[in-house]
Amino acid sequence: MTNDNIILSxxxxxxxxxxxxxxxxxxxxxxLDVYRGESLAxxxxxxxxxxxxxxxxxxxxxxxxxIAGGHIWYGGRDLTTFTREKEWLTIRGKEIAMVMQDPxxxxxxxxxxxxQILEAVLLHQDLRGEAAKKAAVQALAAVGIDDPERxxxxxPHEFSGGMRQRVVIAAAVACRPKIxxxxxxxxxxxxxxxxxxxxxxxxxxxxxxxxxxYITHDLGVVAxxxxxxAVMYAGxxxxxxxxxxxxxxxxxxxxxxxxxxxxxxxxxxxxxYSIQGTPPNLFxxxxxxxxxxxxxxxxxxxxxxxxxxxEVSPTHKARTWLLDPRAPKVEPPEHIRHLRQKGGYPxx
Amino acid sequence: xxxxxxxxxxRSFLTMVIVITVVFSLLRLMPIEGYFENYDKLSQTQIDLGxxxxxLTDPLPKQLWSFGKQLLSGDLGVSIRYRKGVxxxxxxxxxxxxxxxxxxxxxAIALALGLPLGILMSRSTRxxxxxxxKLGTVFIVIIQAVPAAAYHILIQFAxxxxxxxxxDWSLKLPMLFKLGDYRTYILPILSxxxxxxxxxxxxxxxxxxxEANKDYIKLARAKGVPSRQISRKHVFRNAMVPLxxxxxxxxxxxxxxxxxxxxxxxxxxxxGLLVAVIKRQDNxxxxxxxxxxxxxxxxxxxxxxxxxxxxxxxxxLSSKEESR
Numbered sequence: 001m002t003n004d005n006i007i008l009s010x011x012x013x014x015x016x017x018x019x020x021x022x023x024x025x026x027x028x029x030x031x032l033d034v035y036r037g038e039s040l041a042x043x044x045x046x047x048x049x050x051x052x053x054x055x056x057x058x059x060x061x062x063x064x065x066x067i068a069g070g071h072i073w074y075g076g077r078d079l080t081t082f083t084r085e086k087e088w089l090t091i092r093g094k095e096i097a098m099v100m101q102d103p104x105x106x107x108x109x110x111x112x113x114x115x116q117i118l119e120a121v122l123l124h125q126d127l128r129g130e131a132a133k134k135a136a137v138q139a140l141a142a143v144g145i146d147d148p149e150r151x152x153x154x155x156p157h158e159f160s161g162g163m164r165q166r167v168v169i170a171a172a173v174a175c176r177p178k179i180x181x182x183x184x185x186x187x188x189x190x191x192x193x194x195x196x197x198x199x200x201x202x203x204x205x206x207x208x209x210x211x212x213x214y215i216t217h218d219l220g221v222v223a224x225x226x227x228x229x230a231v232m233y234a235g236x237x238x239x240x241x242x243x244x245x246x247x248x249x250x251x252x253x254x255x256x257x258x259x260x261x262x263x264x265x266x267x268x269x270x271x272x273y274s275i276q277g278t279p280p281n282l283f284x285x286x287x288x289x290x291x292x293x294x295x296x297x298x299x300x301x302x303x304x305x306x307x308x309x310x311e312v313s314p315t316h317k318a319r320t321w322l323l324d325p326r327a328p329k330v331e332p333p334e335h336i337r338h339l340r341q342k343g344g345y346p347x348x
Numbered sequence: 349x350x351x352x353x354x355x356x357x358x359r360s361f362l363t364m365v366i367v368i369t370v371v372f373s374l375l376r377l378m379p380i381e382g383y384f385e386n387y388d389k390l391s392q393t394q395i396d397l398g399x400x401x402x403x404l405t406d407p408l409p410k411q412l413w414s415f416g417k418q419l420l421s422g423d424l425g426v427s428i429r430y431r432k433g434v435x436x437x438x439x440x441x442x443x444x445x446x447x448x449x450x451x452x453x454x455x456a457i458a459l460a461l462g463l464p465l466g467i468l469m470s471r472s473t474r475x476x477x478x479x480x481x482k483l484g485t486v487f488i489v490i491i492q493a494v495p496a497a498a499y500h501i502l503i504q505f506a507x508x509x510x511x512x513x514x515x516d517w518s519l520k521l522p523m524l525f526k527l528g529d530y531r532t533y534i535l536p537i538l539s540x541x542x543x544x545x546x547x548x549x550x551x552x553x554x555x556x557x558x559e560a561n562k563d564y565i566k567l568a569r570a571k572g573v574p575s576r577q578i579s580r581k582h583v584f585r586n587a588m589v590p591l592x593x594x595x596x597x598x599x600x601x602x603x604x605x606x607x608x609x610x611x612x613x614x615x616x617x618x619x620g621l622l623v624a625v626i627k628r629q630d631n632x633x634x635x636x637x638x639x640x641x642x643x644x645x646x647x648x649x650x651x652x653x654x655x656x657x658x659x660x661x662x663x664x665l666s667s668k669e670e671s672r
Binding site: 058060085089091092093094097098100102105106107108110112119124155157168171172175 | 474562563566567568569570571572573574575581582585586589660661
C-alpha cells in the first residue's frame with residue numbers, strides 16, 4: 001500500500017469453490033486497485049465472477065468458497081487473513097456496505113423498514129434510543145422517501161420496488177461505509193425507476209464522499225455512472241481503464257464483442273450481434289486467453305499462454321496478445337470504432 | 349379485525365350446526381338393538397317404552413331442536429349406555445383434566461426440546477461436517493419411520509424394568525399411571541412428547557434453513573449484523589411464523605388425549621373415549637364428544653389464524669374473501 005489514493009486493493013486473488021467434489025476456479029489471479037472516491041464498474045456476463053470477486057472483500061463468500069491465494073488490502077490490513085467473524089464485523093457495513101440486486105427480497109418482510117435501518121444505525125453509528133431512531137428517519141428522508149416518519153413504521157410489502165431499493169440503500173448508507181458495493185442495483189427494477197436509483201446513488205456518493213463499485217452487465221448503467229471500467233471474463237479481469245478509454249478505444253477482443261452486442265449498435269433489418277460459443281468451463285484449468293475459443297481472430301499464442309497486461313496508457317491496460325509489439329495488426333470491428341460518432345455513450 | 353373475528357365465529361357456529369345435524373341424523377340410522385342390553389328377551393311394548401324414554405320416537409327435527417336447546421344451556425346430556433344415567437358433563441370433567449394435564453406438560457417439553465434441537469440442526473447445516481444436523485435427522489427419521497407403538501412400548505419397558513442402570517442404581521419408574529402419583533406421570537409424558545419433539549425440530553429446522561438462504565439474510569450480513577443476532581432476530585423469528593399457526597391446535601388437541609398412550613399406561617383420560625362410546629352405541633356421548641372435538645378444531649384454526657395475523661404484517665384479517 002504505497003499509494004494513498006488506493007482504498008482497496010486486490011492482489012493476485014484466487015478464489016475457489018468446491019462443488020460436488022470438483023474444484024471451480026471462480027477467480028483466477030486477479031489484481032485490481034480501487035481508488036478513493038471513484039466510481040468503478042465491473043462488467044461481465046453471468047458467471048464471470050464479478051459478484052464473487054467483490055463479495056470476497058466482505059467475507060461473504062458462500063461456505064464452499066475459499067480464498068486460495070493472493071491478498072485484499074484495506075486500511076493496511078490484509079482481509080484474506082481474516083478467519084473469525086469478529087474480524088469481518090470490523091469491515092462489513094462499517095467500512096464496506098452493499099446494495100443488492102433484488103429489492104423485493106432483500107428486506108425482511110416481517111420487520112418494519114425503520115427497524116431494518118435502525119439495525120444498521122445501532123451497529124455502526126454511536127447513537128442510542130431516540131437519537132438513533134431520528135438518524136434512521138433521516139436516512140429514509142435522505143434517499144428521497146416522502147413522509148419518512150410514517151414510512152418508518154411501515155413494512156416492506158407496503159413499498160414499491162423502487163422505494164424498497166431506496167430503503168436498502170438507506171440501510172447500507174446508514175452504516176456510514178467508505179465503500180458502497182452496488183451489486184446489479186437496477187437489474188430488477190422498472191426501466192423508468194433505474195435512472196432515479198442511479199442518480200440517487202451518485203448523489204449520495206458525492207454527499208458522503210463514498211467510493212462506489214458497481215457490478216453490472218448493463219453497459220448503459222456503466223456509461224451513466226462509472227469513472228472506470230473493469231471488464232471481467234471467466235474469472236479474470238481482461239481490460240481495465242477509464243470509461244471513455246474502454247468505450248472508445250477498447251483493446252481486448254472480448255470487450256469488442258461485448259460492445260458489439262449492444263442493441264443500440266444494431267442496424268435495422270440485420271440480426272443483432274451475439275458472441276458465439278459459451279464461456280470456458282472453470283472446473284478445468286484455462287490455458288492461454290480464456291476468450292480465445294470464442295474469438296474468430298484469436299492468435300495461436302492465445303491458446304497456449306495467458307497474456308500479461310499490456311499498458312495502453314497509464315490508466316488503461318488490457319490482457320491481450322494483440323498489444324504485444326510482435327502481434328499482427330487486428331482492428332476492432334468497424335461499428336465499435338464509430339461508437340464515438342454514433343452519439344457518445346450508449347445510454348441504457 | 350373485530351368484524352372479521354365476529355364473522356369467523358358466526359361461520360364457526362354454522363359449521364357446528366351442520367356437523368351436529370349430520371352426526372345426529374346418521375346416529376339415528378343405527379339399529380335399535382344397540383340401545384338395549386337384552387334386546388332378544390324384550391317384548392315390543394318394552395322396546396317401544398325404552399325408545400320413548402330415550403326420546404327416539406319424536407320426529408327427527410324435534411329431537412334435533414331439543415338437543416340444540418339443551419346444548420346451548422351448557423348441558424351435554426346424559427350417558428345412556430357407557431355409564432348409564434351419569435351426566436356427560438361429569439364424565440368429561442373427570443377425564444379431560446387428566447388428558448389435558450399430561451398433554452400440556454408433554455407439549456411444553458416438546459417445545460422446550462424440539463425448538464432448540466431445530467435451531468441447533470439448522471445452524472449445523474452451515475458447518476463443515478454438519479454433525480448436529482445429521483444426528484438430529486437420524487433421530488427424526490427414526491421417530492417418524494418407526495411405528496409409534498414400538499417406541500412407546502420401548503419407553504415403557506426401558507423406563508420401568510431397570511434396563512437402564514449404573515452400579516446399584518437402576519431406573520424403575522412405575523409402569524402404569526396412577527392419578528395423583530406424579531412419579532407415574534413421567535413415562536407417559538415422555539411417550540407423548542417424543543413424537544412432538546421430532547415434529548417441531550423437523551419443521552423449525554426446515555423453515556430456518558429456508559429463511560437463512562433468503563436475500564434479506566445476506567443483506568443483514570452485509571450490514572455487519574453478527575450471526576447470532578441474525579439467527580435470533582431474523583431467522584428464528586421468521587421461521588416461527590409458519591410454525592406458530594399450529595400451536596393453538598396442538599394445545600387444544602391435548603384435550604382429546606392419545607388413544608394409544610392412554611391405553612398403554614391405563615390412563616383414565618379422553619383418549620379412546622369416542623371409540624368406546626361408538627362401540628357401545630351411546631348416542632348421547634358420541635354427539636357430545638363430536639361437539640367438543642369440533643369446537644376444539646374450529647377454535648384451534650381460529651386462534652392459529654389470529655396468531656399468524658398478529659405476527660405477519662403481510663396478512664390483514666378482513667371480512668373480504670378476495671383479500672386473502
